[in-house]
Amino acid sequence: MMNTEQLVSQAKSIQPWIVGLRRQLHQHPELMYEEFETSKLVQSTLDELGIEYQKDIAVTGVLGTIGNGEGPCVALRADMDALPIHEEADVEFRSEIDGKMHACGHDCHTAMLLGAARLLKENEDLIQGTVKLIFQPAEEGGAGGEKMSEEGVLENPQVERIFGLHVSAELPTGMLAARAGTLMAAAGSLKIIVKGKGGHAAMPHLAIDPVTTAAKIVVELQTIISRELDPLESGVISVTMIHGGEAYNVIPPSIEIQGTIRSLTLDGLKHLQTRVSEIAMAIAQGNRCEADISFPGHDYPPTLNDEVCWEAGKESVEQVLGVGKVLEMPPVMGGEDFAYYTQRVPGCFAFLGIGNPDVGATYSVHHPKFKVDEDALPYGAAIHVNCALNSLNDLR
Ligand SMILES: [Zn+2]
Ligand SMILES: [Zn+2]
Secondary structure (H helix, E strand, C coil), X not given: CCCHHHHHHHHHHCHHHHHHHHHHHHHCCCCCCCCHHHHHHHHHHHHHHCCEEXXXXXXXXXXXXXXXXXXXXXXEEEECCCECCCCCCCCCCXXXXXXXXXXXXXXXXXXXXXXXXXXXXXXXXXXXXXXXXXXXXXXXXXXXXXXXXXXXXXCCCCCCEEEEEEEEEEEECCCEEECCEEEECEEEEEEEEEECECEECCCHHHCEXXXXXXXXXXXXXXXXXXXXXXXXXXXXXXXXXEECCCCCCEECCEEEEEEEEEECCHHHHHHHHHHHHHHHHHHXXXXXXXXXXXXXCCCECCEEECHHHHHHHHHHHHHHHXXXXXXXXXXXXXXXXXXXXXXXXXXXXXXEEEEEHHHCECCCXXXXXXXXXXXXXXXXXXXXXXXXXXXXXXXX
């Protein structure tokens, strides 16, 4: 067994190395399934460390393997993709690519897992089994986790537990939060094209107006959650985009509505989708319009934390951060493709605090001014390692 104090001080001693990797990634953000340079950096770092890996899994994914190959197998996961956001944070290592930014902290996740790789390599003799290091593409809507799973990263040897971390500015550095059971929501998108008949705005009777019809649909969708859902259940329908029209005096032929639907279960998500379809269709018909309704992209399943993994993870985290530094939190309606792993094997996903007003780390993920307290990164690396080593020990 490893002395955790020693592990934490080892992690802190490589902080500049982890931060260096993170900043390199931060300057070169890549969107889903285009993480080619990111993947190369992961590969060359694993090469330097002497860790074996497979590459080009799910396009840019990398699977590192370390350990003695005997006994149980535990996986640690990081996502590598950035977002189509133009960075506004005042950091010297700002994104060099206009319109792309690591605003969800996946640069931190990748750097922390590389930190864990280095710590594991330095303590290889303590690994009683196999640790898989999963670097995946396309968490932001591309279901990279599903593709990685389908390409077999959880098999040969079979992963018995998987752990993942997500940075959170809502938590101060030195804290972690998660829960047993459902942590994050099932999430999907909605798209409705309301088709009428365009015409002169002064003669609405000669046209079929999709604008008023679209407005009615947007308003009516609100009552699915407020009037139909059990108040003790959770659901979200947010319309986030409405597009249509080019001129003030022209009734446009169609209006496009997009948004997101969330529930804590896949069945709940399906039910909300059915009701969105029924309501949009009925309102369109009642107003002489047509509605094309679809739910494009991937429906992410809910992220379910296994009870045993959560308890084991919590203990491992407390050894790193200290007793009282792990919070039980209620579920959140965000989606996360770590869910595809926990659909297949027991696992635990948790939020790691990177919030610190002193360094301006107060903006939430997906904000153009999102910033990270990099002092949290060695904690993330140490947490990964401690969860893996303790779990291998439990599973033997
Ligand atoms: Zn995100
Ligand atoms: Zn994220």
